[in-house]
Amino acid sequence: MMGLLSVSDCWIIWPVILPLFWALVAFWAKQQPRLPGLLGALVTSLASGALCWKMVRHGAFRYGLGGWYPPLGISLRADGPAVLMVLMTAVTGFAISIYAGGYFQSRIAMGGQGRRQIVQERSFWPLWLLLWAAMNGLFLSADIFNIYVTLELVALSSVGLTALSAKPPSQVAAMRYLLVSLLGSLSFLLGVAFLYKTYGTLDLATIQAALCLSPPVAMAMALISVGLMLKTALFPFHFWLPPAHANALAPVSAILSGLVIKGSWYLFFRFWQGFLPLVGEGGGAFLAALGGAAIIWGAFQAFCQQRLKMLVAYSTVAQVGYLFIIFPLIATGAGQGTSAVFYFAISHSCAKAAMFLAAGTIFVQRGHDRINDLDGVRQVLPITTFAFALGGLSLMGLPPSGGFIAKYMYLSQAFSQAKWWLVLIMVVGSGLTAAYICRAVSHILSAQKGEGRGPVVVAASMEWSALALALVAILLGFIAPVPLALLGVAG
């Protein structure tokens, strides 16, 4: 599998370099950032697809940057989980880019507040492509210090994106987000220092193979875990997420909720894959308890919200819980636990991004997103309404959707290992999810006329890109063997 450096292996660097290049072009093209931005999104998605095709044909591989392999050099690696996450970013990211094109076009056409929208778009495209490059770098890196740098790049660009919205609450949310991210990164870096002191290497695979339960390693894992839990917004560290995600611009909310939190979760999963057998049942059960609390508390809070975007943001807090309750189920190393959680991650990414995009369209059309005044949206925005409902369907886990397949695998694992308390959490969580989704959808679908501004024409690309993402979330319920086979390509 792990061959010497060959020219074709350099496919792996394009998903990182191309968005970086187009981010610079979009930054220089001051007057017209939309064209290079969209072109960059297209090229990056194609490169991600090409990397996936390459890995399927030749198996997992590593690429030593500059021809230097560990322990001396920094390496990138493409294996099943990493490429699946890159592909998820490509699909969701491309749809969000199409949406963003229409979003800024509509807002600039609406005018109103003059130049502000133009400035926002000028900053959006470079930051978004930089974020995309950092995310791909994070997924593909095999070196834990390199991972620290990509984590910081992801944090800085997403804070920049959050602060684009000019409203004071979003500035404050961005500030808090930045401070939390800094704390998380520094904790991660200190953990990396402990690991390097113990093992004398920064290569993740080497460290995972040598992992043993000694005091410095336990310290390192505690620091790394807390740092990544802060960034993933796992309960009780979720306080920063709802205001940051709900007050950002519509495409930014979708990026943050659908993609960015998956980055730090993916790292957490990678570290714990090696660490879990050492700590056994107790560690996994602790993480699952936090995840279960997140599911219940997030869903309850979502139900209580008055604003649609706040509801979707609290829903993310709840769904993050599902990403963590898997750990007691994979402790034995057997079964489909890993497949289940990755399937959950990709279907949540599509469904949540679709819902945030749809909520953003409703916000642009109505000028507000108070749930109780959203009656009659169906008549003006039928496609968006459909997209929102389909995304909600996948979040609830109703068949046939990606969310259903994931939850089915979760439940069958929990049943076969006789973990009844996990079954109970999942059932209650799904019931609460259905409750808050139905609360929002019942207003959107009602035939009465709600409050809002007069006729505003939203771009067709905004409606259709949200629908496309929601349809992908549903489609994932039919094509389950394909992503799961991709995930199975071992490193």
Add this chain to the structure above:
Amino acid sequence: MISTPALVYGLTGLLLFVVGLAGLISCAQLLRKILAANIMASGVFLFLVTIAHGRGIVIDPVPHAMVLTGIVVSVSSTAVALALACRVQETANIHDLRKIRARGDER
């Protein structure tokens, strides 16, 4: 096995990290929080430099490279944080997170 100076430097680094952490959590003013984050970063860097000496007679260059990169990252994030703090003060006219909590949630 670990020499005394290395122990002193290492523990000082960890102490700085903890002091910075306490400041980041407990101070309400934004500028103090940003400074606290910098103190945390310095603690980590001192710890890394200590590691470089801990591995035999030859000094290990890798942690030094990590510190150099870390300083670059730290400077950039401090710059972003300061710029954002200025924006927060201009738009919301507040520089104290406790007041932000009181005012921010009602919107």
